Amino acid sequence: MMQQLAMQQMASEPLLKVENLVVEYAVGGRTVHAVSDVSLDIARGETLGLVGESGCGKSTLGRAVLQLRQAVSGKVLFDGHDLTAMHGDALRRMRRRVQLIFQDPIASLNPRRRIGDIVAEPLVISGVKDPDKRRQAVHDVLAAVGLDPALVVNRLPHEFSGGQCQRICIARALVLNPDFVICDEPVSALDVSIRAQILNLLEEMKARYGLTLLFIAHDLAVVKAVSDRVAVMYLGRLCEVGPSEQLFATPAHPYTALLLEAIPVPDPDVRPTESVAVGEPPSPIAPPSGCRFRTRCPRADARCAAEVPELRTVAPGQSAACHHPLI
């Protein structure tokens, strides 16, 4: 009985828990507040979409989860282990359970190594000594991502298109059978015609390998297509988190509403609404006081400048960091 309870607790425990993460870095003597006090949960088997404008800290957050960027404060709990407290070998072992897929698939592959070596590299690093076993694993994973292993393994990255390179990157990320994959804008650099293929492949791989995904993107349509839940980020802070359908239907944060309005409607008679997109986002070097969105928000008042809004539940499963939510 006790064991069952413990098991249930294990299952409901989020795979990744980010607690009050702060990432800052110095540029020319000034501090860039890239990620400020972000808390997130990602359940096992879930896909969390992370959206926001360029430079809002999405990618930094993804890399800080893997400890590729040093966090100033906060915790990253992966399967109960605090990654921010880990160093050296322990961290390297834990990183093997978390993989990363990048925006630029061609730059992600070493131009002077053969595809077979690139995909086998994770196995070598994690200590799989038997070359036959490695070859078999590389074969299997390349076939799984839709490439013919026999044709591919002896080639160099420049012989492939962007979509094929992204398939190779996905194969490399999956060869160790990880639990969690961070996709950092995996389709933004690809042709529109290839995007759907790669997104379908990611879905397929998620089912096949039982993955949990953090899907970072600035394209709302892409995020809507793949995510179970969506988190919206603005200037280093989380604005809103909620189930995908619900968030797209009834946004609570004015910024989410603004983003949704900015999606072009495929109808030439519909005029774009011009009133909402006010100005550029402020610099993350000197973010506005209180709510960071207040400088562009139609609902902002004195309270927004004085008080930082906390993430509060506004509907079942949906929470927003706003003093004047839309619902």
Next chain:
Amino acid sequence: MATLELSLDEQAAEPARRKRRLGLLFWFAMGWMVLVFAVAILADVLPLPSPTDMDMLEKRAPFSAEHWLGTDGFGRDELSRLVHGARISLIVGLFAPVIGLTIGGALGMLAGYFRGRFESIVVGSMDVLLAFPPLILALAVTAYLGQSIFHLTCILGVLGIPAFMRVARAATLTLARREFVIAAQALGATHARILLRELLPNVLLPLLAFFLLAVAVTIVVEGALSFLGLGVPPPISSWGSMIGEGRESLDVAPRLAFIPAIAMFLTVLSFNLIGDTLRALTDPRQGAL
């Protein structure tokens, strides 16, 4: 299931790797290099007169069946001195840049990868080395330790370290930010593995191209030092010292200075030509993007 994007046509075309035309000039350069290396290696076996035996009755003799390229101011066989001089020029010209390549390349890669204080120290000390007048260093070392091929190689090697360091560091700096390096870190690769497996193969190419250039420059610098009397001690011949000795009889027998100068010119030119061609050949992206 995702579709297979590689067609079968490509498979059939794969074994026939694109051949590039190398050009007549490249083969001339290769031919000259092979000749120079062959005679330098076989200098002791070849049926040549001794390069140091003087024949005062035959000073500055013209070309003859006995002395193919005549004799120098001390009546020593010019061809034999040229062949033995090739040895010195090649030994110094190859080994000095090897010193620069290994030490400078390693320092540059470490500095470009780890950044921070280590990089400042390396770059700073290299600037100091660059600012130090090379002739004074050469003079100081030969004055204290004596003239020898070994010392000459060491001096020229140390002087080459800063340039190699800069080439390696610049290449590493741009590469270390590329996603494939971050991907390796995310995979849990150690620093040593990233440096050796991910960065080195990419940094090696510009370094080797620079190495061939450095060989050419070093042969010239060795000539200049020998010309000034700081190079190999007499009576050993090197191309530079032969030009230096030939200078004294420029008016009566200009060939004594010109023959070694032409040999040096052709060798340096060949190194440059071969270096350029090899670099173009080994760049994986040539014609692919």
